[in-house]
Amino acid sequence: GLTATAASSSQVNLSWAAPTGTDAAAKYEIYRNGSTTALASVNAPTTTYTDTTAAASTQYSYTVLAVDANGNKGPQSTKASATTPAATDTTAPVVSMTAPASGATVSGIASVSANATDNVRVTSLQFELDGTPLGAAIGTPTTGSTYTYSWNTTAVSNGPHALTAIASDGTNKTTAKTVTVTVNNGTGGGGGGTTPTTVQNLAFNATTKTLSWSAYPGAASYTIAEVHNPTGSRNTNYAWPHIIGTGCAPGSTCNVPTPASGETVSFGINPLDSNGNALAGSTWAKEITVTWPASTADTTPPSQSTALNASPVSSSQINLTWTASTDNVGVTGYQVYRTSSSSSTPALIGTASGTSYGDTGLTASTLYRYYIVAIDAAQNKSQASVTDSATTKSAATTTATIEGTIKNSKTLQPINGVFIRTGNTATASGYITTTTNAQGQYLLTSIDMTQKHNYYFYANGYQNGHAYLQFPANAKTNNVNTLDLSMVPK
DSSP states (O other): OOEEEEEETTEEEEEOOOOOSSSOOSEEEEEETTOSSOSEEEETTOOEEEEOOOOTTOEEEEEEEEEOTTOOBOOOOOOEEEEOOOOOOOOOOEEEEEESOTTOEEOSEEEEEEEEEOSSOOOEEEEEETTEEOSOOBOOOSSEEEEEEEEEGGGSOSEEEEEEEEEEOSSOEEEOOOEEEEEOOTTTSGGGSOOOSSOOOOEEETTTTEEEOOOOTTOSEEEEEEESSTTSOOBOSOOOSSBSSOOBOTTOOOOOOOOOTTOEEEEEEEEEOTTSOBOTTOOOOOOEEEEOOOOOOOOOOOOOOEEEEEEEOSSSOEEEEEEOOOOSSOEEEEEEEEEETTEEEEEEEEEESSSEEEEOSOOTTOEEEEEEEEEETTOOBOOOOOOEEEEOOOOOOOEEEEEEEEEETTTOOBOTTOEEEEEETTTSOSOEEEEOOTTSEEEEEEEETTSOEEEEEEOTTBOOEEEEEOOOTTOOTTOEEEOOEEEOBO
16 A cells, blocks of 8 residues: 655655454565665654655655564565655846947947846746847857947937846846947938958957957948868858857858868858848958867766666566766766576666666576666766676466355255366366265365356256356465355255
8 A cells, every 4th residue: 555645846745454363563674766776764653754756757666564673574565656846946037238328329339238147047038128029139048158248339319228138047037237328320320430351350259169259330240151171162151050149140050060170171251241242341250260179079988887786676577776976077877787587688778877776577497697788878888787687586386275065956955075176268278176065065175266267066956056256356375265165955
């Protein structure tokens, strides 16, 4: 009767019924996720336990066994499982405007930026101008990130305007302190100054693999051209995906093929108007030629798992535990391999996210060998662990004894000498026979409890009798059952 109920994102409640029998339980041991080491124990007569060490959004399985006053342990209960719900996020994001500064005067394409952090994840950030949303901000949803937007100030009137950043984690929202800036594009655009003919200050950051430049007055977006060989023709079908303070050209794919490690690459940029056309009077910026940074791919495998232990828990299950591996980035899981007396070729039988695994569906009284391989996110594999082996337990006895009395259905007197035969209905073989004594009593032993049986009984002067017997799935083994019968006189 073991039950498991997830009460919260970190708690699972267990309850069970006390065992029956002549030997009372002194305490109970609780096991989790197939581990051979008890999670906890409680003293009888308590038949409940609260697991407060659970993690959110995780499935757990439990078993319980009883221990008597002399330390004798009973068999483990049937397994009960529960999955904890996700943790409730009640912490709102923290957001701050970083550019432009409050009181600043802006013109042309102004770079707007904000920092947003959250205990779980920032799902989005929205900039607003005078209470109206601007376009989508550029930034990667993480626990902390910088979000940017290129604001075309020529599309609004000269004068003061309010800029606001609103961050969300999908549940809670936080509004940054609004900054007030003054737009001054003069009467001829571009802030009344001289408009340059090219984008200025084009630069490449080899660490972040990003381009940056100064905003071009009047530009709504930019086309980024790349040439894998500086002497080749420019490829204008792509736009650079990692852009600081700008947006990709309208209709572009925003997806440049990744250059090879150490390859020489040239980049150039062209400012566009709101219709995606090159701005009048502008020309291509002087191209910047860079050497693509070397790959930083993870090639280091995890360490070898140690202390593998294989322990049989039944005739069909062996539980495994081992010591966690380490990795320069992080271990993502473990592969479990098995061989047996019938198959010496190692077979991958499953994976585990933690340091335990339950191998089920095995054959009774059979030797199995195991080893573990750790893997990381780059699919680097560790050296195989040392091998450990275990033999499943022998199959449980499933026989019982039947006794009873056969009487005259009319006089209710016992009938002596009734011949009784029982057999497995599935095979019609392996008959067991006996005869009643002077008191009408009979005894049948070694009855297979896993099969349905037919009972036939015969006696002179009586009509032949017939009965069926099917043991319930939870019947106890090696027990004595009573089956009283009657016969109709001819």
